[in-house]
Amino acid sequence: MQTVKMVVTGPFSSGKTQFIQTVSEIDVVATERKISSESERIKETTTVAMDFGRITVDDDLVLYLFGTPGQKRFDFMWEILSEGMLGFVVMVDSSRPETFREARRILETFRAYAPTPYVVTANKQDLEDAWDPEDMRIALRLAPEVKLLPCTATNKESVKNALLELLYSILERMESD
Amino acid sequence: MALKGNLRDFSFSQLLNLISLAKKTGTLQVHGPERATSISFDVGKLSYAQNSKKDHGLAAILLRSEKLTDKQYQVIKDKANNIGDKELGLMLINSNYVTQDEILASLKTEFVSTANDLFTWEEGIFHFENNLKPSADKISLLINLENIIIEGSRQLQEMERLQDELPSLDMALKFTDNPGTNIRNVNLSVKEWRVVSFINPKNSMKQIAKTTKLDEFEFRRIVYSLIQAGLVEIIRPEGVAPPTPKVPTLPVEGAEEQKSLVNRLINRIRSL
Numbered sequence: 056m057q058t059v060k061m062v063v064t065g066p067f068s069s070g071k072t073q074f075i076q077t078v079s080e081i082d083v084v085a086t087e088r089k090i091s092s093e094s095e096r097i098k099e100t101t102t103v104a105m106d107f108g109r110i111t112v113d114d115d116l117v118l119y120l121f122g123t124p125g126q127k128r129f130d131f132m133w134e135i136l137s138e139g140m141l142g143f144v145v146m147v148d149s150s151r152p153e154t155f156r157e158a159r160r161i162l163e164t165f166r167a168y169a170p171t172p173y174v175v176t177a178n179k180q181d182l183e184d185a186w187d188p189e190d191m192r193i194a195l196r197l198a199p200e201v202k203l204l205p206c207t208a209t210n211k212e213s214v215k216n217a218l219l220e221l222l223y224s225i226l227e228r229m230e231s232d
Numbered sequence: 233m234a235l236k237g238n239l240r241d242f243s244f245s246q247l248l249n250l251i252s253l254a255k256k257t258g259t260l261q262v263h264g265p266e267r268a269t270s271i272s273f274d275v276g277k278l279s280y281a282q283n284s285k286k287d288h289g290l291a292a293i294l295l296r297s298e299k300l301t302d303k304q305y306q307v308i309k310d311k312a313n314n315i316g317d318k319e320l321g322l323m324l325i326n327s328n329y330v331t332q333d334e335i336l337a338s339l340k341t342e343f344v345s346t347a348n349d350l351f352t353w354e355e356g357i358f359h360f361e362n363n364l365k366p367s368a369d370k371i372s373l374l375i376n377l378e379n380i381i382i383e384g385s386r387q388l389q390e391m392e393r394l395q396d397e398l399p400s401l402d403m404a405l406k407f408t409d410n411p412g413t414n415i416r417n418v419n420l421s422v423k424e425w426r427v428v429s430f431i432n433p434k435n436s437m438k439q440i441a442k443t444t445k446l447d448e449f450e451f452r453r454i455v456y457s458l459i460q461a462g463l464v465e466i467i468r469p470e471g472v473a474p475p476t477p478k479v480p481t482l483p484v485e486g487a488e489e490q491k492s493l494v495n496r497l498i499n500r501i502r503s504l
Binding site: 057058078110112113116118141156159160163211218219222225226230 | 397483484487490494495496497498501
């Protein structure tokens with residue numbers, strides 16, 4: 056059995072667990088705990104180790120999706136998770152500009168761990184106060200060639216689109232080598 | 233009882249707070265991985281500070297605060313190197329090089345800056361020697377610690393933010409290709425102009441910081457403001473190769489097999 060791995064990362068509460076849940080064929084093995092910190096009490100629970108989803112491609116190929124813990128104090132897990140990954144998705148909550156700087160920091164860190172292809176998703180585009188993706192590109196200081204995709208992690212087509220764009224980037228990288 | 237430990241376990245602001253509340257007199261010596269700092273206190277107030285990486289003689293301090301020119305500094309170093317700070321200060325005041333207020337203001341800036349630097353240390357062995365005072369030839373001040381603690385904590389937070397914004401000073405800067413912006417029409421301070429004059433894709437930010445003799449905090453703050461104003465952007469220095477894009481790790485070998493595997497993944501995702 057061959058296995059490949061993609062990592063889904065992003066700031067706290069950016070929608071990583073939901074993104075994986077939407078396409079995983081198994082119930083996501085989420086290691087969630089109740090949040091104790093008042094400052095991070097935007098939602099009731101958060102991922103403390105990692106989320107783990109699976110998509111079986113055929114008899115001998117499986118794609119695993121790993122979600123990184125959202126809280127800053129679990130940064131040490133990132134390097135472990137990024138090892139051997141095919142590429143990564145950086146989730147950004149479009150309605151919370153206060154997390155954009157953190158998203159940039161995470162993106163830079165992952166790029167340093169492994170300069171593999173990646174896409175950035177402007178998640179929660181269904182929310183009324185979501186920023187326009189092109190405004191987010193400026194705020195996140197993303198170069199024009201970086202794929203910034205509007206996304207709603209609860210919507211399967213939206214998540215599929217993000218994964219496909221990442222796979223197209225991987226294919227392009229292979230063809231250019 | 234000895235007051236010693238590691239800044240990792242007992243932060244500098246906690247130490248200052250303790251010294252202030254207990255109205256301690258003595259000298260705090262901190263040894264970090266790169267440099268050592270020594271700060272003296274008199275009844276809970278900062279009286280003197282020096283850093284092992286800097287010349288802490290009065291002439292050097294006045295040069296750094298631009299109260300003496302390079303030439304004046306050199307003359308003093310050549311002809312009055314053995315004179316203590318107090319004597320040198322009197323000579324400079326009597327010869328109208330500087331005023332007493334200028335000397336005191338320069339010393340205060342230097343001591344506070346040395347103390348502020350310690351806020352950024354994550355690690356360092358410290359030891360407080362009770363009743364140890366600076367040598368008699370040094371000029372001592374009495375500076376309240378409360379403002380230093382508040383300002384140092386604020387600068388630490390700002391530094392953390394600046395480090396997030398500018399994670400590496402190994403990168404270079406270039407002026408943005410924005411035809412609507414003319415840097416001549418922008419009001420810049422002397423220090424900002426100094427940085428601007430060295431902006432060139434060949435110079436890394438680290439080199440510019442060193443050449444302009446700005447401390448890291450001040451340099452980062454200037455670069456950040458120039459970036460925010462849309463005047464400059466960060467680029468890779470000329471002659472430094474970008475990191476080689478990594479071909480993703482795949483469980484099969486051979487270009488065609490790898491492409492085939494990715495295409496299988498694409499087809500599967502499409503079919504979800």
